[in-house]
Amino acid sequence: MARFLHILTQSKDGVKTITLNRPDKRNALSAALIEELTEALHEAATCDCGVVILTGAGSAFCAGLDMETLETLTANTPEENRRDAENMAHVLRTLYDFPKPIIAAVNGPAIAGGMALATIPDFTLAAPEAKFGYTEVRVGFVPAIVASFLIRQVGELRTRELLLSGRIMKAQEALSLGLVSQIVAAEELLQAAHALAQTLLLNSPQAMRAIKCLLAKHAARRLDDEIEEAIQVNAQQRSAEDFKEGVEAFIHHRRADWPSLRVKV
Numbered sequence: 001m002a003r004f005l006h007i008l009t010q011s012k013d014g015v016k017t018i019t020l021n022r023p024d025k026r027n028a029l030s031a032a033l034i035e036e037l038t039e040a041l042h043e044a045a046t047c048d049c050g051v052v053i054l055t056g057a058g059s060a061f062c063a064g065l066d067m068e069t070l071e072t073l074t075a076n077t078p079e080e081n082r083r084d085a086e087n088m089a090h091v092l093r094t095l096y097d098f099p100k101p102i103i104a105a106v107n108g109p110a111i112a113g114g115m116a117l118a119t120i121p122d123f124t125l126a127a128p129e130a131k132f133g134y135t136e137v138r139v140g141f142v143p144a145i146v147a148s149f150l151i152r153q154v155g156e157l158r159t160r161e162l163l164l165s166g167r168i169m170k171a172q173e174a175l176s177l178g179l180v181s182q183i184v185a186a187e188e189l190l191q192a193a194h195a196l197a198q199t200l201l202l203n204s205p206q207a208m209r210a211i212k213c214l215l216a217k218h219a220a221r222r223l224d225d226e227i228e229e230a231i232q233v234n235a236q237q238r239s240a241e242d243f244k245e246g247v248e249a250f251i252h253h254r255r256a257d258w259p260s261l262r263v264k265v
Contacts, residue, residue, distance in 0.1 A: 006033040008057070009040055015197045016049040017190075020117075023058025028066030029113050031084065037117075038091045045099055050205055051197040052098070054121060055105040055190065061130065062114025070139070071251065074244045078235065085234040088113060089145045089227050095120045096149060096223075097216045099209050101200045105193040106130045107186065111168070116146040119153065119179045122212075125193050126171040127186035132179065133168035140246030140256065142237045144230035148223060153179060 008019040018040050020027035027033075044052045056062055065073075076084065095102065095117065102121035109131045110118035118124055118132065134150070136143040143163055151159045154177050162169075174180040184192040200208070237243055241259040249256035 004036045004040065006030070007036050007040055009043075011047070011049055013194075013198070014048075014050045014201050015053060015194060016044045016047065016051075017053040017055065018044070020054075020056045020062055022066075023056075023060075025066050026060035026063035026109070027056040027058065027114070028063045028069075029088075030066050030069050031087065034087050034091050038087070038094055041091070041094045041098065050100060050201045052100060052102045053105055053190070053193045053197060054102060054117065055193070056107055058108070060108040060114075061104075061106045061110040062117055063109060064112030064114050064135070067251065070247050073238050074247055076238060078239070081235040081238040082231065084238075085145070085231045088234070089231050092116050092120060092145060092149065093223075093227065096219075097212075099212055100205075101197075101208060101212075103193050103196055105189050106171075106180070107189055109168075112136055112143065113146070116149060119174075120149055123181045123196060124174075124179065125182050125184050125189060125196070126174065126180045127189050128171055128183055129186060130171040130174075130180075131168050132171070132174045133166065134163050135166045135168065137164065137166040138246065139250050140237075140240065140242035140244075140258070142233055144233040144237070145227065148226040148230055152219065153177075 006022055008021045010017045018037065020033065022028060022033060101123070103123045103125060104118045104121040106118045106124060106126040108127065108129060111133055112135050115132045115134055134143045134146060147159060147163060150162065158177065171180060171183050175183055245259055246256050
């Protein structure tokens with residue numbers, strides 16, 4: 001019997017592959033998937049594999065939060081909102097601090113939280129069809145947690161532009177920004193990821209672990225404070241009227257009527 005319901009894991013030749021496995025939902029994030037992914041990463045950190053590959057089943061890498069989760073967020077208690085924000089922060093921080101090299105093989109769209117999963121790893125290989133975007137602002141949400149990671153990757157000016165616009169970019173632009181390491185034909189993506197993994201396995205595992213630990217420590221103190229603040233903002237925004245309206249508009253495929261724009265008499 002499979003241990004996980006929403007992910008697949010496979011170990012071969014020193015490489016552990018973790019596959020987001022909700023293809024019918026475009027591998028959208030649910031609380032259960034986030035929990036399973038976190039557990040799988042913790043296991044991979046201590047098993048005998050030397051490299052981890054993260055990918056998605058089907059035509060998408062990860063479409064962000066799923067519809068069912070979005071619908072329930074606005075009704076959560078403050079404590080539930082805080083816990084959900086902490087869980088998302090924890091899986092992203094686990095990726096960032098992971099002691100072994102991680103390769104993301106991005107087979108399709110990586111949107112919102114899915115973009116963070118795709119671009120925080122050490123190497124990001126993307127199919128030409130892959131698309132990326134932090135689209136949270138379109139539904140009145142604040143991508144607070146991902147901001148701390150993105151600003152380290154592309155700088156403050158580009159972070160402002162991407163988060164405020166909520167636009168979706170193609171793989172080639174993500175490559176030019178340094179968010180993608182390499183673009184690989186879709187049919188060769190996993191093969192290329194495994195080839196890169198085998199090259200990494202020739203390096204000293206102790207030295208690679210020391211490099212990753214050093215880089216994580218450099219950012220740790222400031223990142224700790226930023227993530228705590230981001231969790232608070234993330235949790236608070238879930239009860240904002242604009243977010244409630246944004247979710248309703250998204251679910252019913254209509255244009256949002258933002259409460260913050262309405263004239264108060």
